[in-house]
Amino acid sequence: MNISVISGSAAQQDTPLLVLGAFDGEPIPAPAADLLEQGDFSGKPKQLLLLYPRGAVSARRLLLVGLGKRAQLTGERLREAAAVVAQRAAELKVERVTFELPASDALPAAVAAQALAEGALMGSYRFQQYKSGLTADDTYQVAELQILAADEAAAQEGARVGAAVARGVALARDLGNTPGNDLPPAKLVEAARAVAERFGMQATIFGPEELRAQGFGGVIGVGQGSANPPHVAIVEYGTKAEGVPTVCLVGKGITFDTGGISIKPAEGMEAMKMDMGGAAAVIGTLHVLGELQLPIHVVGLIGSAENMPSSTAYKPGDILKTLSGKTIEVINTDAEGRIVLADVLYYAQRYQPDAIIDLATLTGAIMVALGAHAIGMMTNDDGLAQRLARAGDEAGERAWQLPLWDPYKEMVKSDIADVKNSTGRYGGAITAAAFLSNFVGECSWAHLDIAGTAWTDARPKSYTPKGATGVGVRLLTQALRTWTER
Numbered sequence: 352m353n354i355s356v357i358s359g360s361a362a363q364q365d366t367p368l369l370v371l372g373a374f375d376g377e378p379i380p381a382p383a384a385d386l387l388e389q390g391d392f393s394g395k396p397k398q399l400l401l402l403y404p405r406g407a408v409s410a411r412r413l414l415l416v417g418l419g420k421r422a423q424l425t426g427e428r429l430r431e432a433a434a435v436v437a438q439r440a441a442e443l444k445v446e447r448v449t450f451e452l453p454a455s456d457a458l459p460a461a462v463a464a465q466a467l468a469e470g471a472l473m474g475s476y477r478f479q480q481y482k483s484g485l486t487a488d489d490t491y492q493v494a495e496l497q498i499l500a501a502d503e504a505a506a507q508e509g510a511r512v513g514a515a516v517a518r519g520v521a522l523a524r525d526l527g528n529t530p531g532n533d534l535p536p537a538k539l540v541e542a543a544r545a546v547a548e549r550f551g552m553q554a555t556i557f558g559p560e561e562l563r564a565q566g567f568g569g570v571i572g573v574g575q576g577s578a579n580p581p582h583v584a585i586v587e588y589g590t591k592a593e594g595v596p597t598v599c600l601v602g603k604g605i606t607f608d609t610g611g612i613s614i615k616p617a618e619g620m621e622a623m624k625m626d627m628g629g630a631a632a633v634i635g636t637l638h639v640l641g642e643l644q645l646p647i648h649v650v651g652l653i654g655s656a657e658n659m660p661s662s663t664a665y666k667p668g669d670i671l672k673t674l675s676g677k678t679i680e681v682i683n684t685d686a687e688g689r690i691v692l693a694d695v696l697y698y699a700q701r702y703q704p705d706a707i708i709d710l711a712t713l714t715g716a717i718m719v720a721l722g723a724h725a726i727g728m729m730t731n732d733d734g735l736a737q738r739l740a741r742a743g744d745e746a747g748e749r750a751w752q753l754p755l756w757d758p759y760k761e762m763v764k765s766d767i768a769d770v771k772n773s774t775g776r777y778g779g780a781i782t783a784a785a786f787l788s789n790f791v792g793e794c795s796w797a798h799l800d801i802a803g804t805a806w807t808d809a810r811p812k813s814y815t816p817k818g819a820t821g822v823g824v825r826l827l828t829q830a831l832r833t834w835t836e837r
Contacts, residue, residue: 352437352475353495354468354514356507357449361499362408367445369410370436372453374421380451382408383415395419396428397435397813401443410449414439424455427747429466434474434814440493441475448493452500460502461509468513469520469825471496473814476521478528515642516828520821522546523635527625527805527819531607535579536655539604539627543584543634543653550588550641557583569679569694572671573687574656576611576664581656583695588640589648591702596834597648599699600637600827603688603711604630604655611658611684612666625819626688628805629710630655632823639828647831650702654695658687670768674698675790680768688713689786690772696790706735707796708830709787710823716779718803723811726750726822727800729784735797739830746825747812750799759785799823 361369362382371380375394379387383402392400398417404410416432418424433450440448450471452463475492479485500506526534526542534542540556547554559580562571567583574581591597605626609615615623630653637651665671669681671690675697679690688711699707717727726743728750730736736752743750759778763786765771770789774782784798804822807815 352472352493354471354498354510355495356464356498356500356503356510358500358503361451364449364499365409366411366447366449366497368412368414368440368443368448369408370414370416370448370450372418372432372451373415375417375419377421379415383413386413393417397431399435399439401439412443412445418453421455422457424453424458426458426462426466426745429453429463430470430473430747431813433467433470437471437474437493437496438813441491444491445493447495447497449497449499452498452506460500460505464498464500464506464509465513465516467498468496468510469517470814472514472517473520476524476816478525478816478818512643515639516825518642519635519639519824519828522638523631523821523824524819526631526634527628527821529624531624531657534606534624536574536582536604536606536657537579539606539630539655540582540584540653543586543637543651546634546638546641547586552637552641553587555585566674567694568672568674569690570654570656572665572669573658573690576661577657577659579606579657583655584653586637586651588637588651591648595646595648597650597702597704598831598834599650599652599702599704599707600633601692601695601699601707601709602630602633602651602653603627603692603709603713604653605688605691606655606657608658608685608687609660611664611687612660613684614660615685622806625806626712627655628712628801628819628822631819631821632710632801632827635821635824636827639824640831645831647834649831650699650704652695652699654691656687656691658684673790677770677789678768680765680771682771682773686773686783689783692787693790696787700792700794704794706732707791707794708739708799708827710799710801712802712805713800714780714783714802716776717800720753720780721751721803723803723807724749726804726826727780728752728797729755729781730797731755731788731791732795732797735795739797739799739826742830742833743826746829748804748822748826750826753781755781755784755788760788763789
């Protein structure tokens, strides 16, 4: 879908579908008001009403979309509205949609246009690569979204950002939806390399030989049970310079997780192809950075392995020596992501970053704690936590901070090694973060557990289809865009 910004009168737009936002408790906007009877439309959020003006205006169809109360209008509400509009437009098989940007003192034109672009594109996403016999109806996509705005310049910039963000989300969703047989570790890191090559970034790939030679004992240990060897990818956007922040983004890239010797139940295991959701978010964010060319230095690091049971797999009771020199007692081979992250987090320190942010589908415990509506956040820097929470609120990907007190760190100490990779059920999301804290040194660091938000079997939001959600791309992009502004 191509997105453009135009100005002018809504009534004079010669378009297959003119979309007007209506607020709850306010008069229906012209020119739709003359086509309705009182009570026909309330303006409740995401409510739709299709009208045929029959020459009363230049547009062939009018679509009203409810926006709720004007005082409660947010970017998130506009994203949801744009998504349901894009989906209805596809059902109608229109080639072009003209959406009048709603006026709001609380929502600047750039923010509103960004939200419309994100919502329309994310709401139009489909993963159909493995379906045969598709018809033209099955694959139909609206070709163009026109945003009708009074402040054309501001709206253009917002739409540019929103489209770039949505493309990054789509890339992350594609990776998360791809089955494990088509996305082993080597292919996942190649996806990172492809983004680097497209935008002129520097990419380094470590295969199993380099990982062994350098001492990535955690990554090697987790991946040694699979015929598909582990890999690590490092992609560098921009360069380190005085006055330019350096942020390391670390993604867990377990391309399929059986649980290893501590094997998972069969039911639902097919969804474990998405256990690389953190890596997907990092790759998607790098794609957005390449499009937007933000003035910041970002290093994306991905540790990728396949966790399989076999005669060569690591076992409960094993002790692994990590890149840092610290040792890990393996209690449960299904707590593998934190072992991979231990190596990659330690490696990230060599960039002397202003902050390290890791994203991982790490624990079922975070799903119990927060469900599917929030990212779990644990950190050693409350200032960083506030930055990320604010970015998540603005981007529509909320993060909720959980404590990381010393008693939790005591829980991960091992009797026979430096740390152990599991402490049992209680406080599982926090103790996983406490484990990771051993490998970040003195760096400002935040851990984002996206296990509850990276995959959905329902449609929690109108712009989120079933399957991989691409969560993390919007939050990270917003945080990086505002890094030097606050």
